[in-house]
Amino acid sequence: MPRPLIELLCALxxxxxxxxxxxxxxxxxxxxxxxxxxxxxxxxxxxLIWAFQSALQWRKEGSASSQKGTDLPRLSVxxxxxxxxxxxxxxxxxxxxTLLFIPAVTLLLGYRKTPVLFGxxxxxxVLLYLLFGLVLQVQLPDELLFQLVGTN
Amino acid sequence: xxxxxxxxTALPLIFSVNVIIAMVIGTTVGIMVGALPGLxxxxxxxxxxxLTFTMEPLVALGMVAGIYNGAMYGGSIPAILxxxxxxxxxxxxxxxxxxxxxxxxxxxxLKISLVSSAIGSAVSAIALLALAPPLAAIALxxxxxxxxxxxxxxxxxxxxxxxxxxxxxLLSTCLGLVVGIVGIDAMTGAERFSFGNIELLSGxxxxxxxTGLFAIPPAIDLAINSMTSQKGAKLDKVQEKVRWRSFIxxxxxxxxxxxxxxxxxxxxxxxxAVLAWNEQRRSxxxxxxxxxxxxxxxxxxxxxxxxxxxxxxxxxxxxxxPGSAVAAVILGALLVHGLRxxxxxxxxxxxxxxxxxxxxxxxxxxxxxxxxxxxxxxxxVLKAPPALLAPMIISLAVVGIYSIHNSxxxxxxxxxxxxxxxxxxxxxxxxxxxxxxxxxxxxAEESLRRALLISGGSFDYxxxxxxxxxxxxxxxxxxxxxxxxxFKKQRTSRGSNGPSPQ
Numbered sequence: 001m002p003r004p005l006i007e008l009l010c011a012l013x014x015x016x017x018x019x020x021x022x023x024x025x026x027x028x029x030x031x032x033x034x035x036x037x038x039x040x041x042x043x044x045x046x047x048l049i050w051a052f053q054s055a056l057q058w059r060k061e062g063s064a065s066s067q068k069g070t071d072l073p074r075l076s077v078x079x080x081x082x083x084x085x086x087x088x089x090x091x092x093x094x095x096x097x098t099l100l101f102i103p104a105v106t107l108l109l110g111y112r113k114t115p116v117l118f119g120x121x122x123x124x125x126v127l128l129y130l131l132f133g134l135v136l137q138v139q140l141p142d143e144l145l146f147q148l149v150g151t152n
Numbered sequence: 153x154x155x156x157x158x159x160x161t162a163l164p165l166i167f168s169v170n171v172i173i174a175m176v177i178g179t180t181v182g183i184m185v186g187a188l189p190g191l192x193x194x195x196x197x198x199x200x201x202x203l204t205f206t207m208e209p210l211v212a213l214g215m216v217a218g219i220y221n222g223a224m225y226g227g228s229i230p231a232i233l234x235x236x237x238x239x240x241x242x243x244x245x246x247x248x249x250x251x252x253x254x255x256x257x258x259x260x261x262l263k264i265s266l267v268s269s270a271i272g273s274a275v276s277a278i279a280l281l282a283l284a285p286p287l288a289a290i291a292l293x294x295x296x297x298x299x300x301x302x303x304x305x306x307x308x309x310x311x312x313x314x315x316x317x318x319x320x321x322l323l324s325t326c327l328g329l330v331v332g333i334v335g336i337d338a339m340t341g342a343e344r345f346s347f348g349n350i351e352l353l354s355g356x357x358x359x360x361x362x363t364g365l366f367a368i369p370p371a372i373d374l375a376i377n378s379m380t381s382q383k384g385a386k387l388d389k390v391q392e393k394v395r396w397r398s399f400i401x402x403x404x405x406x407x408x409x410x411x412x413x414x415x416x417x418x419x420x421x422x423x424x425a426v427l428a429w430n431e432q433r434r435s436x437x438x439x440x441x442x443x444x445x446x447x448x449x450x451x452x453x454x455x456x457x458x459x460x461x462x463x464x465x466x467x468x469x470x471x472x473x474p475g476s477a478v479a480a481v482i483l484g485a486l487l488v489h490g491l492r493x494x495x496x497x498x499x500x501x502x503x504x505x506x507x508x509x510x511x512x513x514x515x516x517x518x519x520x521x522x523x524x525x526x527x528x529x530x531x532x533v534l535k536a537p538p539a540l541l542a543p544m545i546i547s548l549a550v551v552g553i554y555s556i557h558n559s560x561x562x563x564x565x566x567x568x569x570x571x572x573x574x575x576x577x578x579x580x581x582x583x584x585x586x587x588x589x590x591x592x593x594x595x596a597e598e599s600l601r602r603a604l605l606i607s608g609g610s611f612d613y614x615x616x617x618x619x620x621x622x623x624x625x626x627x628x629x630x631x632x633x634x635x636x637x638x639f640k641k642q643r644t645s646r647g648s649n650g651p652s653p654q
Binding site: 006007010014018021024025028029030031032034035036039040042043046047049050053070071074075077078079081082083085086089090094098101102105106109110111113116117120121124128131132136138139140 | 203206317319320322323326327329330333337339340342344345372375376377537539540542543544546547548550551554555558560563564567571575578579593597600601604
């Protein structure tokens, strides 16, 4: 998709959000509403200028200026696994989920050196456990790994 | 004399074991972060801040100072060995650093870079110690109206100067202002943009935004570009001798330039480095050697980009106006520890603020020692696979954010901001104005309301002091000059594209 078209669509989306935000800000009485209303009005105006600039650019360049190729499969894998990781933390525990997440991402991104692939995440998790579990004593979700080995 | 008394009070505090360990760790991590292309001091500090949440303020700030100074030097390692600047500020180091490495002078180039960086950082820290306290004393006399304009100046300057398109910079500022509004209004008790969500009532923690915007996009970039191989010059060649005395004028000139650039909002280390390299080449009678492996072409940018570091903190600490993304992140670190940047900080917590400024000086020295001792180890950092680093950054960011309030909601929010930041970068929208607006927006709103309370609702009060008028003029110049330049450029290009005579 041409870059100016992407920008035009984003600008229109932002202007829509600003309108919605402005109507929400109208509900705030007195001085509480000054800044929200001003920001939303300014945001709407700026988004319109951005949309106008993008439309002009699109007209000028047409489909010649396509967006620089982002590696979509890699992007999707990384973001998808990151979301899955955060979903799993409350169920598996932080360290267990991390121990699965790092090798999975690294492997799917194409890295193949087995000792590093599995050794580095273990060392990393041990260091994190020492720092957060023992030194800083941060309360993290219950660990499935610790339950399995009977230490939790 | 107050400055000396405060320095003497802060000295024993920063030489406590905990602070020294924090500075050593921070400097080492900073050099490694800087050495990794794609990662910057801003990202390093953004990931680190949540981890320092439980630490004493000075321990945390010592670590932050180490990362900041270390990353500036670290950026020169891949610039010299791989021709890839590790941080944006390392860009000018490539010009002569890489040709030196090609000629087998990589160890010499790294040594010059280290010495120059340490000198630049030390000069910058001394400038911070000398200039910040008097400026803070002046700032204490500012009225709420002056503060309102100052906050507005900070936001517009960054938004307009940091982006090639001021509209996008200002849109980023609007995003930050909205994020800053979320939660209960402290003055009226009204709920704003929280949409009935209990977790949003206390507002969005600035660290969540900082970590999202500055740590997640580099991690995504690393993941996308993780198959890029990094092969460069080796360190095995015999080292040549160098006449260090001939570098003294270069260091003096570049340090001054770096400090001046650092104080001016929105410029930053990359501009300081390029200006210093250019100035060095211009002033040298043998300027043909630059760009082909001239040692002074490495010394000038490295000294200047490190001289920018502490200088950037002068307006940030004294006025609460961060002039760059990294200064905004450091202000975030202060806020996390309950310290409100601005002139009051110098009055209320002098031992902390002077301790932090001194730690910028101490970490400059530490950077030299650690850089010398670990030179070979830091070069090996370049071999770290990006495919492994990317998920590790995510894991660190997740645990750091979770540990603040034990809230998975904030982790999701951070990821949301991260994806938003990645999208913004792709669309050419700078993320730094958003962060600055989160800090400065509430300051502007509070100052405006106070000004209106004092004046009984009259807006005339906003333009009554000469300080206000100076700041208003600065805002006008900041906004109008880029518009004028753009207009002039368009006219010139139209003129050159006009019909040529047959």
